[in-house]
Amino acid sequence: MKPMTILSIFVCLLSVLSCGSDNEETEVAIIDVSPAQLSATHEGLVTSATINSGLEWTAFSDDACKDWISCKITDNGSQGTVEVTVKANTTYQSREGKVVVKAGAARTSIPVTQAARPEPSADPDITVPEGYRLVWNEEFNKGTQPDLAQWYYETGGNGWGNNELQHYVAGNQGNEQLAAIKDGILSIIAKKIGETVYSIRMNTKESWKYGYFEARLKLPTGKGTWPAFWMMPKNYTAWPDDGEIDIMEEVGYNANYVSSAIHCKAYHHSIGTQKTGETFLPTAQTEFHVYALEWTEDFIRTFVDGKQLFRFDNDKASNRNTWPFNAPFYLKLNLAWGGDWGGAQGVDESALPATYEIDYVRVFQKK
Incomplete structure (x- = not known):
């Protein structure tokens, strides 16, 4: 009976250790951004956003808007800032983009909206093609x-x-x-x-x-x-x-x-x-x-x-x-x-x- 008892205790210990390992949680960063969103006039914008995270982070403009939104990180420690530049909108259509912030496996974004260039008053000298x-x-x-x-x-x-x-x-x-x-x-x-x-x-x-x-x-x-x-x-x-x-x-x-x-x-x-x-x-x-x-x-x-x-x-x-x-x-x-x-x-x-x-x-x- 003694060998069986020792074996049983050993199996129980393995089970306990295994369960303890499964319950260990991987550290996941919680990213806090301020302001939560940005709004620009058609003339453009240069502003800063504050990033708080328990890990080192990075920020960049989304691929779909990288030709008119750019980012410059001034400090990417657990707390820092990113300078966001929105170029002038020369079209008569508003547009939307975002700045992506990553820290470890976590990701969040700052939505960016920009107003359209104001449409000119009707000009009798401009002939608009039909349609x-x-x-x-x-x-x-x-x-x-x-x-x-x-x-x-x-x-x-x-x-x-x-x-x-x-x-x-x-x-x-x-x-x-x-x-x-x-x-x-x-x-x-x-x-x-x-x-x-x-x-x-x-x-x-x-x-x-x-x-x-x-x-x-x-x-x-x-x-x-x-x-x-x-x-x-x-x-x-x-x-x-x-x-x-x-x-x-x-x-x-x-x-x-x-x-x-x-x-x-x-x-x-x-x-x-x-x-x-x-x-x-x-x-x-x-x-x-x-x-x-x-x-x-x-x-x-x-x-x-x-x-x-x-x-x-x-x-x-x-x-x-x-x-x-x-x-x-x-x-x-x-x-x-x-x-x-x-x-x-x-x-x-x-x-x-x-x-x-x-x-x-x-x-x-x-x-």
Whole structure:
């Protein structure tokens, strides 16, 4: 009987120890945030939130809003703060996002809401396409240079993939203003300063998926000029796979012939499969004309003064090689000098300075 008694006691001890182990609780952080939510005007916000946790923590903006909400941790001990920056909302739509806070296995979030940019009063000079509403516009009637809350510059002189000759700058080169607003018109100027031709390439900070996009433009003159009004994908990784939409292009040696095109993996000029449209517009360089794009999930169409220039249809094959145009794109304005197309017949520097004039840029989306 004695061996059995010892064995029984041993089994009971194992059971007790096992139960004790199962009941041990893993430490889980309790995260307290203040304030519990953030609200920003359309003009943006910089503020701080206090984080209390028994563990070291981190905070970051959610992937869906990381392009307009950013975080800077000033102290991430058991108690600390995170600085939250909400960029200006340049659209006429409110938006929502969140700041995520993590401590160990625990997670919480701070909701962030931002008001829409106030819609302008009805303007009899703005014609809204049927079925659409105005969501963004730049009339160039304020200040002397583009509003950096709505635009940003691309800079550099690396040829831009087309062996272009100009060097792009952020509005000015020294004392020379190359992006200038006067009397409601933006002038983009290509000018030779010293031994270098400088110019402007500017993009909207906002991007859109589908819509009606238009600009009223007067094109520069001279062999070597290459003005464009076009769109590129917000989340660009590779050309031409991610797509490109050219609403208007013209090269100075082929004066007054304006064209539109799309580029994607299946259709682009590098392999001779380009999809383009062209028309002769006798006063393209002497008068303003309206160039527009209507982009839906079914087609891309461009217009000059309301007349269709180009159409490209979605083949509905769910093939990104032929239709990558189902993601947000942003607008671009630039004046190149020379390059594979602009300089195909050489350049004439006597045409400098050359001026590309923009009256307005407008974006409409379906109601």
